[in-house]
Amino acid sequence: MSQGRPAPQGEFALPVTVTPALPEAATFGELDMPAALVDMLTGLGVTEPFPIQAATLPNSLAGRDVLGRGRTGSGKTLAFGLALLVRTAGQRAEARKPLALVLVPTRELAQQVADVLTPYARLLKLRLATVVGGISISRQAAALRDGAEVVIATPGRLTDLVERKACRLDRVSITVLDEADQMADMGFLPQVTALLDQVRPDGQRMLFSATLDRNIDLLVRQYLHDPVVHSVDPSAGAVTTMEHHVLQVHGADKHATATEIAAREGRVLMFLDTKHAVDQFTRHLLGSGVRAAALHGGKSQPQRTHTLARFKDGQVTVLVATNVAARGLHIDDLDLVVNVDPPSDHKDYLHRGGRTARAGESGVVVTLVLPNQRRDMARLLSDAGIRPQVTQVRSGEAALSRITGAQAPSGVPVGGAEPAADRAKRGGAPFRGMGTRPGRAGRSGGESRRSAEARLTAEARKAARIRRGS
Numbered sequence: 001m002s003q004g005r006p007a008p009q010g011e012f013a014l015p016v017t018v019t020p021a022l023p024e025a026a027t028f029g030e031l032d033m034p035a036a037l038v039d040m041l042t043g044l045g046v047t048e049p050f051p052i053q054a055a056t057l058p059n060s061l062a063g064r065d066v067l068g069r070g071r072t073g074s075g076k077t078l079a080f081g082l083a084l085l086v087r088t089a090g091q092r093a094e095a096r097k098p099l100a101l102v103l104v105p106t107r108e109l110a111q112q113v114a115d116v117l118t119p120y121a122r123l124l125k126l127r128l129a130t131v132v133g134g135i136s137i138s139r140q141a142a143a144l145r146d147g148a149e150v151v152i153a154t155p156g157r158l159t160d161l162v163e164r165k166a167c168r169l170d171r172v173s174i175t176v177l178d179e180a181d182q183m184a185d186m187g188f189l190p191q192v193t194a195l196l197d198q199v200r201p202d203g204q205r206m207l208f209s210a211t212l213d214r215n216i217d218l219l220v221r222q223y224l225h226d227p228v229v230h231s232v233d234p235s236a237g238a239v240t241t242m243e244h245h246v247l248q249v250h251g252a253d254k255h256a257t258a259t260e261i262a263a264r265e266g267r268v269l270m271f272l273d274t275k276h277a278v279d280q281f282t283r284h285l286l287g288s289g290v291r292a293a294a295l296h297g298g299k300s301q302p303q304r305t306h307t308l309a310r311f312k313d314g315q316v317t318v319l320v321a322t323n324v325a326a327r328g329l330h331i332d333d334l335d336l337v338v339n340v341d342p343p344s345d346h347k348d349y350l351h352r353g354g355r356t357a358r359a360g361e362s363g364v365v366v367t368l369v370l371p372n373q374r375r376d377m378a379r380l381l382s383d384a385g386i387r388p389q390v391t392q393v394r395s396g397e398a399a400l401s402r403i404t405g406a407q408a409p410s411g412v413p414v415g416g417a418e419p420a421a422d423r424a425k426r427g428g429a430p431f432r433g434m435g436t437r438p439g440r441a442g443r444s445g446g447e448s449r450r451s452a453e454a455r456l457t458a459e460a461r462k463a464a465r466i467r468r469g470s
């Protein structure tokens with residue numbers, strides 16, 4: 001972290017707003033939306049507009065361009081989604097010519113936005129198409145050929161489809177960039193601007209993120225006209241239900257500490273820097289008896305989808321991920337996020353941490369910090385406007401358990417892990433030094449878990465015998 005840390009980004013240049021914004025809406029009912037849609041929102045537990053929805057929807061429903069910054073988990077998806085759907089309703093897309101477009105940085109986020117909007121789109125008789133890399137392009141081309149009013153896409157795959165003439169954007173009259181500051185990163189910007197240059201020049205554009213900074217100045221200047229700006233300053237807008245902890249650890253103890261946190265009762269999302277580190281740590285956790293799975297850009301898309309689904313439904317308790325999981329994803333009942341490797345800037349910190357404490361729920365963000373990372377981390381947190389609680393911890397200590405629920409893992413490898421015996425045959429543990437100290441498992445009930453595991457295995461064998469009729 002001490003090398004290559006990007007310079008802190010400044011505040012974005014406030015665009016010129018000529019026409020004053022319409023007043024906030026106190027209820028969904030007073031917005032210019034079909035009554036059946038309001039009923040559906042209520043039925044799905046969305047009874048009152050969150051602040052960013054109350055502020056932007058009157059304007060976005062009236063067709064205004066919007067620049068919106070609101071904390072993580074504050075309801076930005078419906079803020080742009082409802083306006084986009086309501087304003088598209090009643091129109092029908094011709095083959096290959098969608099009418100509205102949402103661009104997002106990751107495939108998982110595209111799928112999630114599609115899932116969130118699908119019930120409302122059905123009600124309004126709108127067809128959604130999700131266009132992302134890593135899965136069959138021909139099926140996506142077919143959906144576009146059949147006609148889709150709304151396309152939710154990652155920029156790379158949409159560009160491919162446009163180049164193959166499977167999609168044209170010149171009828172798109174509403175365009176949203178979610179996670180707009182990331183879409184303005186150098187990796188995305190050329191593709192994003194090339195796509196924005198193809199949509200209708202007189203159309204509506206909306207840019208949303210929890211962190212808007214100087215990165216977006218170019219997009220704002222070139223693509224927003226007389227926008228309404230709703231912006232909660234990120235430092236003032238740090239999520240109040242979120243607790244921040246810096247845990248100072250020593251290098252030799254870092255993986256033991258992370259392993260014990262992973263072995264807690266509840267679920268946890270853990271961020272590491274690289275795909276390789278994610279894979280290695282996941283294998284280590286599986287070998288230690290923790291139901292973990294890895295999510296990063298090197299996995300196939302079906303694997304990525306399957307992994308996220310297993311984490312959401314509780315089959316997996318620990319999701320070990322790179323920054324691919326940092327933005328936008330909503331996972332119910334996730335109360336702990338751990339930066340095993342510190343994030344590289346304050347924006348990454350806010351987005352990673354923002355996977356917990358969403359929509360008024362509470363949550364804890366823990367960052368493991370080595371001695372040589374302390375100073376950079378302190379600066380990063382001050383950039384984020386956050387004052388964390390700082391604690392020195394060692395694996396096995398009560399303070400670690402109190403903050404994170406850490407406990408010793410069972411030590412019994414779980415599915416997908418290489419059995420300890422095979423590992424021994426190959427000449428010892430592959431990740432020596434990363435595990436908890438020997439003997440710890442036994443101290444915290446590992447033995448009883450082990451015998452429970454053996455009993456379950458015996459029962460499973462018996463059940464299989466019965467199924468086979470033997």
Ligand SMILES: Nc1ncnc2c1ncn2[C@@H]1O[C@H](COP(=O)(O)OP(=O)(O)OP(=O)(O)O)[C@@H](O)[C@H]1O
Nearest residue numbers: 046047048049050072073074075076077210328359
């Ligand atoms: N008005 C509302 N009332 C109740 N729940 C809501 C409301 N609006 C949104 N939610 C819920 O809040 C959660 C977070 O919403 P959303 O994913 O849109 O946040 P976000 O602002 O986009 O966060 P991020 O910056 O992390 O992408 C979702 O589960 C959503 O269903």
Ligand SMILES: [Mg+2]
Nearest residue numbers: 076077178328
């Ligand atoms: Mg979002």
